[in-house]
Amino acid sequence: MDRVGIGFIGCGNISAAYLKAARDFPILDVRAVADIAPQAAAARGEEFGIPAKSIDDLLGDPAIEIVVNLTVPLAHVEVGLRAIAAGKHVHSEKPLAVTVAEARRLLDAARDRGVRVGCAPDTFLGGAHQTCRKLIDEGAIGMPLAGTAFFMCPGHERWHPNPGFYYLAGGGPMLDMGPYYITDLVNLLGPVRRVAGVTSRARSERLITSEPLNGTVVPVEVATHAAGTLEFVSGPVVTVVMSFDVAAHRHRPIELYGSEAAMSVPDPNDFGGDIEIARAGGAWESVATEHAHADGNYRVIGVADMAHAIRANRPHRASGDLAFHVLEVMEAIQRSSDEGVHIAIESRPERPAALAPGLPAGILD
Structure with a gap:
Protein backbone atom coordinates (compact mmCIF):
# COMPACT_ATOMS: atom_id res chain seq x y z
CA MET A 1 0.00 0.00 0.00
CA ALA A 120 -15.00 16.43 10.66
CA PRO A 121 -17.31 14.99 11.63
CA ASP A 122 -16.60 11.71 9.92
CA THR A 123 -18.82 9.68 12.22
CA PHE A 124 -21.34 9.35 9.37
CA LEU A 125 -18.83 6.89 7.88
CA GLY A 126 -19.30 4.65 10.92
CA GLY A 127 -20.83 1.24 10.37
CA ALA A 128 -24.19 1.97 11.99
CA HIS A 129 -24.77 5.16 10.00
CA GLN A 130 -23.71 3.56 6.74
CA THR A 131 -26.16 0.71 7.39
CA CYS A 132 -28.92 3.28 8.06
CA ARG A 133 -28.01 4.91 4.74
CA LYS A 134 -28.25 1.55 2.94
CA LEU A 135 -31.63 0.80 4.53
CA ILE A 136 -33.07 4.17 3.52
CA ASP A 137 -31.73 3.85 -0.02
CA GLU A 138 -33.28 0.38 -0.26
CA GLY A 139 -36.70 1.73 0.82
CA ALA A 140 -36.83 0.18 4.30
CA ILE A 141 -38.93 3.09 5.61
CA GLY A 142 -40.58 4.00 2.31
CA MET A 143 -40.35 7.61 1.20
CA PRO A 144 -38.66 9.72 3.91
CA LEU A 145 -41.11 12.39 5.06
CA ALA A 146 -39.92 13.91 8.34
CA GLY A 147 -37.62 13.51 11.29
CA THR A 148 -36.17 14.82 14.53
CA ALA A 149 -32.62 15.35 15.79
CA PHE A 150 -31.83 16.27 19.40
CA PHE A 151 -28.70 17.02 21.38
CA MET A 152 -29.48 18.61 24.73
CA CYS A 153 -27.39 18.81 27.90
CA PRO A 154 -26.65 21.19 30.80
CA GLY A 155 -23.37 22.36 29.22
CA HIS A 156 -19.73 21.28 28.90
CA GLU A 157 -18.46 23.20 31.94
CA ARG A 158 -19.27 20.12 34.06
CA TRP A 159 -16.58 17.91 32.47
CA HIS A 160 -14.28 19.73 30.01
CA PRO A 161 -10.94 20.88 31.52
CA ASN A 162 -11.05 24.24 29.70
CA PRO A 163 -14.63 24.84 28.46
CA GLY A 164 -14.61 28.63 28.08
CA PHE A 165 -14.30 28.56 24.26
CA TYR A 166 -17.63 26.71 23.97
CA TYR A 167 -19.37 29.95 25.03
CA LEU A 168 -17.41 32.41 22.87
CA ALA A 169 -17.74 33.25 19.16
CA GLY A 170 -17.36 30.00 17.25
CA GLY A 171 -18.87 28.00 20.10
CA GLY A 172 -22.38 27.21 21.29
CA PRO A 173 -24.30 23.97 20.94
CA MET A 174 -25.10 24.41 17.26
CA LEU A 175 -21.53 24.88 16.03
CA ASP A 176 -20.22 22.35 18.56
CA MET A 177 -22.70 19.48 18.22
CA GLY A 178 -24.82 20.45 15.22
CA PRO A 179 -22.18 19.24 12.72
CA TYR A 180 -22.61 15.62 13.88
CA TYR A 181 -26.37 15.66 13.47
CA ILE A 182 -26.71 17.75 10.33
CA THR A 183 -23.86 15.97 8.54
CA ASP A 184 -25.48 12.61 9.25
CA LEU A 185 -28.85 13.91 8.06
CA VAL A 186 -27.27 15.06 4.78
CA ASN A 187 -25.64 11.62 4.47
CA LEU A 188 -29.05 10.00 4.95
CA LEU A 189 -31.33 12.43 3.10
CA GLY A 190 -29.20 14.67 0.88
CA PRO A 191 -28.76 18.46 1.05
CA VAL A 192 -30.97 21.04 2.74
CA ARG A 193 -33.15 23.49 0.75
CA ARG A 194 -34.19 26.03 3.41
CA VAL A 195 -34.14 26.65 7.15
CA ALA A 196 -36.22 28.33 9.85
CA GLY A 197 -34.87 28.80 13.37
CA VAL A 198 -35.22 30.33 16.82
CA THR A 199 -32.36 30.65 19.30
CA SER A 200 -31.94 31.87 22.88
CA ARG A 201 -29.28 32.47 25.54
CA ALA A 202 -30.37 31.61 29.07
CA ARG A 203 -27.39 33.09 30.95
CA SER A 204 -24.66 35.66 30.33
CA GLU A 205 -22.14 33.74 32.47
CA ARG A 206 -21.32 30.10 33.23
CA LEU A 207 -19.69 28.61 36.33
CA ILE A 208 -17.08 25.95 35.60
CA THR A 209 -17.35 22.96 37.95
CA SER A 210 -14.75 20.72 36.27
CA GLU A 211 -11.08 20.60 37.20
CA PRO A 212 -8.68 22.36 37.05
CA LEU A 213 -10.79 25.55 36.66
CA ASN A 214 -13.51 24.68 39.19
CA GLY A 215 -15.09 27.91 40.43
CA THR A 216 -14.10 30.03 37.43
CA VAL A 217 -16.83 32.12 35.80
CA VAL A 218 -16.73 32.45 32.00
CA PRO A 219 -18.75 34.83 29.78
CA VAL A 220 -21.39 33.58 27.34
CA GLU A 221 -21.39 35.34 23.96
CA VAL A 222 -23.47 32.94 21.86
CA ALA A 223 -26.90 31.32 21.82
CA THR A 224 -27.03 28.28 24.08
CA HIS A 225 -30.33 26.85 22.79
CA ALA A 226 -31.09 26.57 19.07
CA ALA A 227 -34.20 25.07 17.46
CA GLY A 228 -34.38 24.74 13.71
CA THR A 229 -36.62 23.29 11.04
CA LEU A 230 -34.82 21.95 7.97
CA GLU A 231 -36.53 21.31 4.64
CA PHE A 232 -34.46 18.96 2.50
CA VAL A 233 -34.22 19.12 -1.28
CA SER A 234 -35.59 15.57 -1.40
CA GLY A 235 -38.68 16.62 0.58
CA PRO A 236 -38.38 15.64 4.27
CA VAL A 237 -38.87 18.22 7.03
CA VAL A 238 -36.67 17.63 10.08
CA THR A 239 -36.72 19.36 13.49
CA VAL A 240 -33.26 19.94 15.00
CA VAL A 241 -32.64 21.10 18.59
CA MET A 242 -29.15 21.72 20.01
CA SER A 243 -28.90 22.98 23.60
CA PHE A 244 -26.58 23.58 26.55
CA ASP A 245 -29.59 24.60 28.69
CA VAL A 246 -31.41 21.30 29.30
CA ALA A 247 -30.99 19.31 32.53
CA ALA A 248 -32.28 16.01 31.07
CA HIS A 249 -34.39 14.65 28.22
CA ARG A 250 -35.63 11.36 26.69
CA HIS A 251 -35.50 12.03 22.96
CA ARG A 252 -33.65 9.64 20.70
CA PRO A 253 -30.69 11.28 18.90
CA ILE A 254 -32.20 10.99 15.41
CA GLU A 255 -35.51 9.55 14.25
CA LEU A 256 -36.63 9.47 10.63
CA TYR A 257 -40.24 8.95 9.59
CA GLY A 258 -41.10 7.43 6.23
CA SER A 259 -44.27 6.55 4.37
CA GLU A 260 -43.93 2.90 5.46
CA ALA A 261 -41.97 2.90 8.74
CA ALA A 262 -39.92 4.90 11.24
CA MET A 263 -36.20 4.49 11.92
CA SER A 264 -34.24 5.21 15.09
CA VAL A 265 -30.70 6.25 14.09
CA PRO A 266 -27.87 5.90 16.64
CA ASP A 267 -26.03 8.85 18.18
CA PRO A 268 -24.15 10.57 15.33
CA ASN A 269 -21.31 11.40 17.72
CA ASP A 270 -20.56 7.65 17.72
CA PHE A 271 -19.71 5.22 14.95
CA GLY A 272 -21.96 2.38 16.11
CA GLY A 273 -25.12 1.88 18.10
CA ASP A 274 -28.52 0.26 17.90
CA ILE A 275 -30.61 0.67 14.74
CA GLU A 276 -34.34 0.13 15.10
CA ILE A 277 -37.27 0.21 12.68
CA ALA A 278 -40.99 0.23 13.51
CA ARG A 279 -43.97 -0.06 11.18
CA ALA A 280 -47.36 1.54 11.87
CA GLY A 281 -48.88 -0.14 14.92
CA GLY A 282 -45.86 -2.39 15.39
CA ALA A 283 -43.05 -2.62 17.89
CA TRP A 284 -39.54 -1.33 17.41
CA GLU A 285 -37.31 -4.06 15.97
CA SER A 286 -33.49 -4.11 15.98
CA VAL A 287 -31.63 -4.22 12.67
CA ALA A 288 -28.13 -5.67 12.39
CA THR A 289 -25.27 -3.43 11.30
CA GLU A 290 -23.82 -4.57 7.97
CA HIS A 291 -20.77 -2.29 7.76
CA ALA A 292 -17.39 -2.18 9.49
CA HIS A 293 -16.23 0.58 11.84
CA ALA A 294 -19.17 0.30 14.24
CA ASP A 295 -17.32 -1.13 17.24
CA GLY A 296 -15.04 1.67 18.39
CA ASN A 297 -13.89 5.27 18.08
CA TYR A 298 -12.58 5.64 14.52
CA ARG A 299 -12.22 9.42 14.72
CA VAL A 300 -9.76 9.65 11.83
CA ILE A 301 -11.70 7.67 9.25
CA GLY A 302 -12.38 10.81 7.22
CA VAL A 303 -8.63 11.43 6.94
CA ALA A 304 -8.11 7.80 5.90
CA ASP A 305 -10.84 8.15 3.27
CA MET A 306 -9.14 11.30 1.96
CA ALA A 307 -5.86 9.39 1.77
CA HIS A 308 -7.50 6.57 -0.21
CA ALA A 309 -9.17 9.18 -2.44
CA ILE A 310 -5.84 10.88 -3.16
CA ARG A 311 -4.29 7.59 -4.22
CA ALA A 312 -7.36 6.51 -6.24
CA ASN A 313 -8.05 9.99 -7.68
CA ARG A 314 -11.67 9.96 -6.52
CA PRO A 315 -13.75 12.37 -4.37
CA HIS A 316 -13.33 12.04 -0.62
CA ARG A 317 -16.46 11.72 1.48
CA ALA A 318 -15.93 14.04 4.47
CA SER A 319 -15.36 16.91 2.07
CA GLY A 320 -14.99 20.63 2.47
CA ASP A 321 -18.07 21.13 0.29
CA LEU A 322 -20.13 18.95 2.65
CA ALA A 323 -18.80 20.79 5.71
CA PHE A 324 -19.47 24.16 4.04
CA HIS A 325 -23.09 23.15 3.43
CA VAL A 326 -23.52 22.07 7.05
CA LEU A 327 -21.99 25.35 8.25
CA GLU A 328 -24.32 27.30 5.95
CA VAL A 329 -27.31 25.46 7.46
CA MET A 330 -26.15 26.14 11.02
CA GLU A 331 -25.49 29.81 10.33
CA ALA A 332 -28.91 30.07 8.66
CA ILE A 333 -30.64 28.89 11.84
CA GLN A 334 -29.18 31.87 13.71
CA ARG A 335 -29.91 34.23 10.80
CA SER A 336 -33.50 33.02 10.66
CA SER A 337 -33.90 33.71 14.36
CA ASP A 338 -32.33 37.16 14.03
CA GLU A 339 -34.29 38.16 10.90
CA GLY A 340 -37.57 36.33 11.49
CA VAL A 341 -37.63 34.74 8.01
CA HIS A 342 -36.90 31.46 6.26
CA ILE A 343 -33.34 31.29 4.91
CA ALA A 344 -32.68 29.60 1.56
CA ILE A 345 -29.55 27.43 1.46
CA GLU A 346 -27.46 28.15 -1.62
CA SER A 347 -24.91 25.32 -1.56
CA ARG A 348 -25.79 21.91 -3.00
CA PRO A 349 -23.04 19.40 -2.24
CA GLU A 350 -23.08 15.94 -3.69
CA ARG A 351 -24.40 13.41 -1.20
CA PRO A 352 -21.30 11.49 -0.04
CA ALA A 353 -20.87 8.15 -1.75
CA ALA A 354 -22.03 5.24 0.39
CA LEU A 355 -19.51 2.74 1.71
CA ALA A 356 -19.97 -0.84 0.57
CA PRO A 357 -20.97 -3.39 3.22
CA GLY A 358 -18.53 -6.17 3.85
CA LEU A 359 -15.30 -4.18 3.57
CA PRO A 360 -12.79 -5.17 6.27
CA ALA A 361 -12.01 -2.74 9.07
CA GLY A 362 -9.36 -0.20 8.11
CA ILE A 363 -10.10 -0.41 4.38
CA LEU A 364 -12.39 2.07 2.60
CA ASP A 365 -12.00 1.07 -1.08
Whole structure:
Protein backbone atom coordinates (compact mmCIF):
# COMPACT_ATOMS: atom_id res chain seq x y z
CA MET A 1 0.00 0.00 0.00
CA ASP A 2 1.31 3.45 -0.95
CA ARG A 3 0.83 5.11 2.42
CA VAL A 4 0.02 8.80 2.87
CA GLY A 5 2.04 10.89 5.29
CA ILE A 6 0.01 12.98 7.72
CA GLY A 7 0.85 15.51 10.41
CA PHE A 8 -1.25 16.90 13.25
CA ILE A 9 -1.41 20.55 14.25
CA GLY A 10 -3.15 20.88 17.61
CA CYS A 11 -2.45 18.51 20.49
CA GLY A 12 -5.43 19.18 22.72
CA ASN A 13 -8.05 16.80 24.13
CA ILE A 14 -9.29 15.33 20.85
CA SER A 15 -5.82 14.61 19.40
CA ALA A 16 -5.38 11.43 21.45
CA ALA A 17 -8.49 9.90 19.90
CA TYR A 18 -7.25 10.72 16.39
CA LEU A 19 -3.77 9.37 17.00
CA LYS A 20 -5.06 6.17 18.55
CA ALA A 21 -7.52 5.60 15.70
CA ALA A 22 -4.86 6.25 13.06
CA ARG A 23 -3.29 2.92 14.03
CA ASP A 24 -6.38 1.17 12.60
CA PHE A 25 -5.91 2.50 9.06
CA PRO A 26 -2.91 1.07 7.18
CA ILE A 27 -2.98 3.86 4.57
CA LEU A 28 -2.04 6.47 7.17
CA ASP A 29 1.59 7.20 8.07
CA VAL A 30 1.66 9.63 11.01
CA ARG A 31 4.86 11.63 10.60
CA ALA A 32 4.70 14.41 13.21
CA VAL A 33 2.65 16.42 15.70
CA ALA A 34 2.85 20.14 16.41
CA ASP A 35 1.16 22.71 18.61
CA ILE A 36 1.42 26.41 19.34
CA ALA A 37 2.50 25.22 22.80
CA PRO A 38 5.62 23.10 22.16
CA GLN A 39 5.24 21.28 25.48
CA ALA A 40 1.81 20.00 24.44
CA ALA A 41 3.25 18.61 21.20
CA ALA A 42 6.18 17.06 23.05
CA ALA A 43 3.87 15.34 25.53
CA ARG A 44 1.55 13.98 22.87
CA GLY A 45 4.46 12.90 20.70
CA GLU A 46 6.06 11.02 23.58
CA GLU A 47 2.73 9.35 24.41
CA PHE A 48 2.36 7.95 20.89
CA GLY A 49 6.01 7.62 19.83
CA ILE A 50 5.71 10.31 17.15
CA PRO A 51 8.17 13.16 16.50
CA ALA A 52 7.10 16.57 17.80
CA LYS A 53 7.98 19.47 15.51
CA SER A 54 7.36 23.17 15.27
CA ILE A 55 4.41 24.14 13.11
CA ASP A 56 6.74 25.62 10.49
CA ASP A 57 8.84 22.45 10.35
CA LEU A 58 5.76 20.27 10.05
CA LEU A 59 4.39 22.39 7.20
CA GLY A 60 7.78 22.25 5.48
CA ASP A 61 8.09 18.45 5.68
CA PRO A 62 7.71 17.06 2.12
CA ALA A 63 6.74 13.64 3.51
CA ILE A 64 3.52 15.09 4.96
CA GLU A 65 0.73 15.24 2.38
CA ILE A 66 -2.25 15.86 4.70
CA VAL A 67 -2.32 18.25 7.64
CA VAL A 68 -4.91 17.33 10.26
CA ASN A 69 -6.00 20.61 11.86
CA LEU A 70 -7.15 20.02 15.44
CA THR A 71 -6.91 23.60 16.66
CA VAL A 72 -9.77 25.51 18.35
CA PRO A 73 -12.59 26.66 16.01
CA LEU A 74 -11.42 30.27 15.78
CA ALA A 75 -8.04 29.07 14.43
CA HIS A 76 -9.36 26.56 11.89
CA VAL A 77 -9.20 28.89 8.89
CA GLU A 78 -5.88 30.54 9.81
CA VAL A 79 -4.13 27.19 10.25
CA GLY A 80 -5.90 25.72 7.23
CA LEU A 81 -4.74 28.58 5.01
CA ARG A 82 -1.15 28.08 6.18
CA ALA A 83 -1.34 24.37 5.31
CA ILE A 84 -2.82 25.14 1.90
CA ALA A 85 -0.14 27.74 1.20
CA ALA A 86 2.42 25.02 1.96
CA GLY A 87 0.81 22.81 -0.70
CA LYS A 88 -0.77 20.40 1.78
CA HIS A 89 -4.21 18.86 1.76
CA VAL A 90 -5.98 19.76 5.01
CA HIS A 91 -8.58 17.96 7.12
CA SER A 92 -10.03 20.13 9.89
CA GLU A 93 -11.87 19.44 13.08
CA LYS A 94 -15.43 20.74 12.99
CA PRO A 95 -16.72 23.27 12.23
CA LEU A 96 -14.95 24.12 8.98
CA ALA A 97 -14.98 27.79 10.07
CA VAL A 98 -17.01 29.96 12.40
CA THR A 99 -18.68 31.82 9.49
CA VAL A 100 -19.63 30.93 5.95
CA ALA A 101 -17.56 33.84 4.64
CA GLU A 102 -14.41 32.52 6.32
CA ALA A 103 -15.12 28.97 5.08
CA ARG A 104 -15.45 30.27 1.53
CA ARG A 105 -11.98 31.83 1.78
CA LEU A 106 -10.56 28.47 2.79
CA LEU A 107 -12.23 26.53 -0.02
CA ASP A 108 -11.31 29.15 -2.62
CA ALA A 109 -7.67 29.04 -1.53
CA ALA A 110 -7.62 25.24 -1.76
CA ARG A 111 -9.09 25.27 -5.27
CA ASP A 112 -6.54 27.84 -6.37
CA ARG A 113 -3.70 25.73 -4.93
CA GLY A 114 -5.09 22.43 -6.23
CA VAL A 115 -5.34 20.71 -2.85
CA ARG A 116 -8.18 19.05 -0.99
CA VAL A 117 -10.11 20.19 2.08
CA GLY A 118 -11.82 17.73 4.39
CA CYS A 119 -13.59 18.25 7.68
CA ALA A 120 -15.00 16.43 10.66
CA PRO A 121 -17.31 14.99 11.63
CA ASP A 122 -16.60 11.71 9.92
CA THR A 123 -18.82 9.68 12.22
CA PHE A 124 -21.34 9.35 9.37
CA LEU A 125 -18.83 6.89 7.88
CA GLY A 126 -19.30 4.65 10.92
CA GLY A 127 -20.83 1.24 10.37
CA ALA A 128 -24.19 1.97 11.99
CA HIS A 129 -24.77 5.16 10.00
CA GLN A 130 -23.71 3.56 6.74
CA THR A 131 -26.16 0.71 7.39
CA CYS A 132 -28.92 3.28 8.06
CA ARG A 133 -28.01 4.91 4.74
CA LYS A 134 -28.25 1.55 2.94
CA LEU A 135 -31.63 0.80 4.53
CA ILE A 136 -33.07 4.17 3.52
CA ASP A 137 -31.73 3.85 -0.02
CA GLU A 138 -33.28 0.38 -0.26
CA GLY A 139 -36.70 1.73 0.82
CA ALA A 140 -36.83 0.18 4.30
CA ILE A 141 -38.93 3.09 5.61
CA GLY A 142 -40.58 4.00 2.31
CA MET A 143 -40.35 7.61 1.20
CA PRO A 144 -38.66 9.72 3.91
CA LEU A 145 -41.11 12.39 5.06
CA ALA A 146 -39.92 13.91 8.34
CA GLY A 147 -37.62 13.51 11.29
CA THR A 148 -36.17 14.82 14.53
CA ALA A 149 -32.62 15.35 15.79
CA PHE A 150 -31.83 16.27 19.40
CA PHE A 151 -28.70 17.02 21.38
CA MET A 152 -29.48 18.61 24.73
CA CYS A 153 -27.39 18.81 27.90
CA PRO A 154 -26.65 21.19 30.80
CA GLY A 155 -23.37 22.36 29.22
CA HIS A 156 -19.73 21.28 28.90
CA GLU A 157 -18.46 23.20 31.94
CA ARG A 158 -19.27 20.12 34.06
CA TRP A 159 -16.58 17.91 32.47
CA HIS A 160 -14.28 19.73 30.01
CA PRO A 161 -10.94 20.88 31.52
CA ASN A 162 -11.05 24.24 29.70
CA PRO A 163 -14.63 24.84 28.46
CA GLY A 164 -14.61 28.63 28.08
CA PHE A 165 -14.30 28.56 24.26
CA TYR A 166 -17.63 26.71 23.97
CA TYR A 167 -19.37 29.95 25.03
CA LEU A 168 -17.41 32.41 22.87
CA ALA A 169 -17.74 33.25 19.16
CA GLY A 170 -17.36 30.00 17.25
CA GLY A 171 -18.87 28.00 20.10
CA GLY A 172 -22.38 27.21 21.29
CA PRO A 173 -24.30 23.97 20.94
CA MET A 174 -25.10 24.41 17.26
CA LEU A 175 -21.53 24.88 16.03
CA ASP A 176 -20.22 22.35 18.56
CA MET A 177 -22.70 19.48 18.22
CA GLY A 178 -24.82 20.45 15.22
CA PRO A 179 -22.18 19.24 12.72
CA TYR A 180 -22.61 15.62 13.88
CA TYR A 181 -26.37 15.66 13.47
CA ILE A 182 -26.71 17.75 10.33
CA THR A 183 -23.86 15.97 8.54
CA ASP A 184 -25.48 12.61 9.25
CA LEU A 185 -28.85 13.91 8.06
CA VAL A 186 -27.27 15.06 4.78
CA ASN A 187 -25.64 11.62 4.47
CA LEU A 188 -29.05 10.00 4.95
CA LEU A 189 -31.33 12.43 3.10
CA GLY A 190 -29.20 14.67 0.88
CA PRO A 191 -28.76 18.46 1.05
CA VAL A 192 -30.97 21.04 2.74
CA ARG A 193 -33.15 23.49 0.75
CA ARG A 194 -34.19 26.03 3.41
CA VAL A 195 -34.14 26.65 7.15
CA ALA A 196 -36.22 28.33 9.85
CA GLY A 197 -34.87 28.80 13.37
CA VAL A 198 -35.22 30.33 16.82
CA THR A 199 -32.36 30.65 19.30
CA SER A 200 -31.94 31.87 22.88
CA ARG A 201 -29.28 32.47 25.54
CA ALA A 202 -30.37 31.61 29.07
CA ARG A 203 -27.39 33.09 30.95
CA SER A 204 -24.66 35.66 30.33
CA GLU A 205 -22.14 33.74 32.47
CA ARG A 206 -21.32 30.10 33.23
CA LEU A 207 -19.69 28.61 36.33
CA ILE A 208 -17.08 25.95 35.60
CA THR A 209 -17.35 22.96 37.95
CA SER A 210 -14.75 20.72 36.27
CA GLU A 211 -11.08 20.60 37.20
CA PRO A 212 -8.68 22.36 37.05
CA LEU A 213 -10.79 25.55 36.66
CA ASN A 214 -13.51 24.68 39.19
CA GLY A 215 -15.09 27.91 40.43
CA THR A 216 -14.10 30.03 37.43
CA VAL A 217 -16.83 32.12 35.80
CA VAL A 218 -16.73 32.45 32.00
CA PRO A 219 -18.75 34.83 29.78
CA VAL A 220 -21.39 33.58 27.34
CA GLU A 221 -21.39 35.34 23.96
CA VAL A 222 -23.47 32.94 21.86
CA ALA A 223 -26.90 31.32 21.82
CA THR A 224 -27.03 28.28 24.08
CA HIS A 225 -30.33 26.85 22.79
CA ALA A 226 -31.09 26.57 19.07
CA ALA A 227 -34.20 25.07 17.46
CA GLY A 228 -34.38 24.74 13.71
CA THR A 229 -36.62 23.29 11.04
CA LEU A 230 -34.82 21.95 7.97
CA GLU A 231 -36.53 21.31 4.64
CA PHE A 232 -34.46 18.96 2.50
CA VAL A 233 -34.22 19.12 -1.28
CA SER A 234 -35.59 15.57 -1.40
CA GLY A 235 -38.68 16.62 0.58
CA PRO A 236 -38.38 15.64 4.27
CA VAL A 237 -38.87 18.22 7.03
CA VAL A 238 -36.67 17.63 10.08
CA THR A 239 -36.72 19.36 13.49
CA VAL A 240 -33.26 19.94 15.00
CA VAL A 241 -32.64 21.10 18.59
CA MET A 242 -29.15 21.72 20.01
CA SER A 243 -28.90 22.98 23.60
CA PHE A 244 -26.58 23.58 26.55
CA ASP A 245 -29.59 24.60 28.69
CA VAL A 246 -31.41 21.30 29.30
CA ALA A 247 -30.99 19.31 32.53
CA ALA A 248 -32.28 16.01 31.07
CA HIS A 249 -34.39 14.65 28.22
CA ARG A 250 -35.63 11.36 26.69
CA HIS A 251 -35.50 12.03 22.96
CA ARG A 252 -33.65 9.64 20.70
CA PRO A 253 -30.69 11.28 18.90
CA ILE A 254 -32.20 10.99 15.41
CA GLU A 255 -35.51 9.55 14.25
CA LEU A 256 -36.63 9.47 10.63
CA TYR A 257 -40.24 8.95 9.59
CA GLY A 258 -41.10 7.43 6.23
CA SER A 259 -44.27 6.55 4.37
CA GLU A 260 -43.93 2.90 5.46
CA ALA A 261 -41.97 2.90 8.74
CA ALA A 262 -39.92 4.90 11.24
CA MET A 263 -36.20 4.49 11.92
CA SER A 264 -34.24 5.21 15.09
CA VAL A 265 -30.70 6.25 14.09
CA PRO A 266 -27.87 5.90 16.64
CA ASP A 267 -26.03 8.85 18.18
CA PRO A 268 -24.15 10.57 15.33
CA ASN A 269 -21.31 11.40 17.72
CA ASP A 270 -20.56 7.65 17.72
CA PHE A 271 -19.71 5.22 14.95
CA GLY A 272 -21.96 2.38 16.11
CA GLY A 273 -25.12 1.88 18.10
CA ASP A 274 -28.52 0.26 17.90
CA ILE A 275 -30.61 0.67 14.74
CA GLU A 276 -34.34 0.13 15.10
CA ILE A 277 -37.27 0.21 12.68
CA ALA A 278 -40.99 0.23 13.51
CA ARG A 279 -43.97 -0.06 11.18
CA ALA A 280 -47.36 1.54 11.87
CA GLY A 281 -48.88 -0.14 14.92
CA GLY A 282 -45.86 -2.39 15.39
CA ALA A 283 -43.05 -2.62 17.89
CA TRP A 284 -39.54 -1.33 17.41
CA GLU A 285 -37.31 -4.06 15.97
CA SER A 286 -33.49 -4.11 15.98
CA VAL A 287 -31.63 -4.22 12.67
CA ALA A 288 -28.13 -5.67 12.39
CA THR A 289 -25.27 -3.43 11.30
CA GLU A 290 -23.82 -4.57 7.97
CA HIS A 291 -20.77 -2.29 7.76
CA ALA A 292 -17.39 -2.18 9.49
CA HIS A 293 -16.23 0.58 11.84
CA ALA A 294 -19.17 0.30 14.24
CA ASP A 295 -17.32 -1.13 17.24
CA GLY A 296 -15.04 1.67 18.39
CA ASN A 297 -13.89 5.27 18.08
CA TYR A 298 -12.58 5.64 14.52
CA ARG A 299 -12.22 9.42 14.72
CA VAL A 300 -9.76 9.65 11.83
CA ILE A 301 -11.70 7.67 9.25
CA GLY A 302 -12.38 10.81 7.22
CA VAL A 303 -8.63 11.43 6.94
CA ALA A 304 -8.11 7.80 5.90
CA ASP A 305 -10.84 8.15 3.27
CA MET A 306 -9.14 11.30 1.96
CA ALA A 307 -5.86 9.39 1.77
CA HIS A 308 -7.50 6.57 -0.21
CA ALA A 309 -9.17 9.18 -2.44
CA ILE A 310 -5.84 10.88 -3.16
CA ARG A 311 -4.29 7.59 -4.22
CA ALA A 312 -7.36 6.51 -6.24
CA ASN A 313 -8.05 9.99 -7.68
CA ARG A 314 -11.67 9.96 -6.52
CA PRO A 315 -13.75 12.37 -4.37
CA HIS A 316 -13.33 12.04 -0.62
CA ARG A 317 -16.46 11.72 1.48
CA ALA A 318 -15.93 14.04 4.47
CA SER A 319 -15.36 16.91 2.07
CA GLY A 320 -14.99 20.63 2.47
CA ASP A 321 -18.07 21.13 0.29
CA LEU A 322 -20.13 18.95 2.65
CA ALA A 323 -18.80 20.79 5.71
CA PHE A 324 -19.47 24.16 4.04
CA HIS A 325 -23.09 23.15 3.43
CA VAL A 326 -23.52 22.07 7.05
CA LEU A 327 -21.99 25.35 8.25
CA GLU A 328 -24.32 27.30 5.95
CA VAL A 329 -27.31 25.46 7.46
CA MET A 330 -26.15 26.14 11.02
CA GLU A 331 -25.49 29.81 10.33
CA ALA A 332 -28.91 30.07 8.66
CA ILE A 333 -30.64 28.89 11.84
CA GLN A 334 -29.18 31.87 13.71
CA ARG A 335 -29.91 34.23 10.80
CA SER A 336 -33.50 33.02 10.66
CA SER A 337 -33.90 33.71 14.36
CA ASP A 338 -32.33 37.16 14.03
CA GLU A 339 -34.29 38.16 10.90
CA GLY A 340 -37.57 36.33 11.49
CA VAL A 341 -37.63 34.74 8.01
CA HIS A 342 -36.90 31.46 6.26
CA ILE A 343 -33.34 31.29 4.91
CA ALA A 344 -32.68 29.60 1.56
CA ILE A 345 -29.55 27.43 1.46
CA GLU A 346 -27.46 28.15 -1.62
CA SER A 347 -24.91 25.32 -1.56
CA ARG A 348 -25.79 21.91 -3.00
CA PRO A 349 -23.04 19.40 -2.24
CA GLU A 350 -23.08 15.94 -3.69
CA ARG A 351 -24.40 13.41 -1.20
CA PRO A 352 -21.30 11.49 -0.04
CA ALA A 353 -20.87 8.15 -1.75
CA ALA A 354 -22.03 5.24 0.39
CA LEU A 355 -19.51 2.74 1.71
CA ALA A 356 -19.97 -0.84 0.57
CA PRO A 357 -20.97 -3.39 3.22
CA GLY A 358 -18.53 -6.17 3.85
CA LEU A 359 -15.30 -4.18 3.57
CA PRO A 360 -12.79 -5.17 6.27
CA ALA A 361 -12.01 -2.74 9.07
CA GLY A 362 -9.36 -0.20 8.11
CA ILE A 363 -10.10 -0.41 4.38
CA LEU A 364 -12.39 2.07 2.60
CA ASP A 365 -12.00 1.07 -1.08
